[in-house]
Amino acid sequence: MKTRFILIQTSHAGNVGAAARALRTMGFDDLVLVAPRWPNVLRREETLQRASGALDVLAKARIVETLDEALDGITHLCATAMVPRDFGPPTRTPREHLGPLAAGGSQHVAFLFGSERFGMRNEDVYRCHVALTIPTAPDFGSLNLGAAIQVIAYEWRQALGGFGVSQAAAPAQLADAQALAGMLSHWEQSLVDIGFLDPAAPKKLMPRLTQLFNRAQPTMEEIHILRGIAKMMAQPRRPSAQADDGKPAPATDS
Structure with a gap:
C-alpha cells in the first residue's frame, strides 16, 4: 500500500524538516511539496537541522508545481482540516477513518496538509475522500504543522499494524x-x-x-x-564504628 504525505505551499523551511523527521520515525519516506515558498527548501539550513536523522527522506522528497502532479498514482485522498466545511467530504477523526481504510487494503493513500498561514483551500479539500480532524482541547485547537504530521503518521502506522516495542535487554528469568x-x-x-x-x-x-x-x-x-x-x-551484628564513650574506636592494623 503506497503512502504519500503532501505539503501544499509550505511557508516555513523548518516545518519541512520536521515533516521529514515525523515520517522517518513512523517508517514512511514519500514526501512531496507543492509550490513551497522556498524553491531550495530541501537544502536550506533550517530544514536540514530540523530533519535531524531523516536526511534520507529529504533526499528522496520531490517538489512539484501543482497538486495534480503530487497525486500521481494515488487513489484515496485524505485532507487535514481543523475547521469543518459546510460542503465537501465527511469529517472524521484519524482513528475512526484509518483503521477501516487499512483493513480494506489495495488503496494508495495520500495525506494532504495545507499552508501554515491559511490551511487547505476549499477546492483542494473538495477533491478528497475524507477530511481528517485531530481532536484537541475545545478552547485551543492550534497544531503546529510538524506536530499534525506526526499525529497523522502515527495513527496511520498504528492502523497498518504498528511497530513492536524494542526491549532494552533480554527478559529476566523468573524464579521457579x-x-x-x-x-x-x-x-x-x-x-x-x-x-x-x-x-x-x-x-x-x-x-x-x-x-x-x-x-x-x-x-x-x-x-x-x-x-x-x-x-x-542470621549473622552477629558488626561492632559499632564508635566506642561506648562516644569517641571513635581506635584504628586497627589489617
Missing part, C-alpha cells in the same frame, strides 16, 4: 517454584534466629510471605538478593 521454596525456607530460619518468628506459634506468617512472593514473581537474581539478606540477618 523450587528456588522460591528454598529462599522461603532460608528466610524462615533467619526470622527464627533474630527472634521475629516463634517456631512454637508461627501462625500464618510463612503462608502470607509465600503469597506475597508469588504475587511479586521474583527473578532468580532477586532470589539471590533475598537469600543474601536472610544470611546477613
Whole structure:
C-alpha cells in the first residue's frame, strides 16, 4: 500500500524538516511539496537541522508545481482540516477513518496538509475522500504543522499494524517454584534466629510471605538478593564504628 504525505505551499523551511523527521520515525519516506515558498527548501539550513536523522527522506522528497502532479498514482485522498466545511467530504477523526481504510487494503493513500498561514483551500479539500480532524482541547485547537504530521503518521502506522516495542535487554528469568521454596525456607530460619518468628506459634506468617512472593514473581537474581539478606540477618551484628564513650574506636592494623 503506497503512502504519500503532501505539503501544499509550505511557508516555513523548518516545518519541512520536521515533516521529514515525523515520517522517518513512523517508517514512511514519500514526501512531496507543492509550490513551497522556498524553491531550495530541501537544502536550506533550517530544514536540514530540523530533519535531524531523516536526511534520507529529504533526499528522496520531490517538489512539484501543482497538486495534480503530487497525486500521481494515488487513489484515496485524505485532507487535514481543523475547521469543518459546510460542503465537501465527511469529517472524521484519524482513528475512526484509518483503521477501516487499512483493513480494506489495495488503496494508495495520500495525506494532504495545507499552508501554515491559511490551511487547505476549499477546492483542494473538495477533491478528497475524507477530511481528517485531530481532536484537541475545545478552547485551543492550534497544531503546529510538524506536530499534525506526526499525529497523522502515527495513527496511520498504528492502523497498518504498528511497530513492536524494542526491549532494552533480554527478559529476566523468573524464579521457579523450587528456588522460591528454598529462599522461603532460608528466610524462615533467619526470622527464627533474630527472634521475629516463634517456631512454637508461627501462625500464618510463612503462608502470607509465600503469597506475597508469588504475587511479586521474583527473578532468580532477586532470589539471590533475598537469600543474601536472610544470611546477613542470621549473622552477629558488626561492632559499632564508635566506642561506648562516644569517641571513635581506635584504628586497627589489617
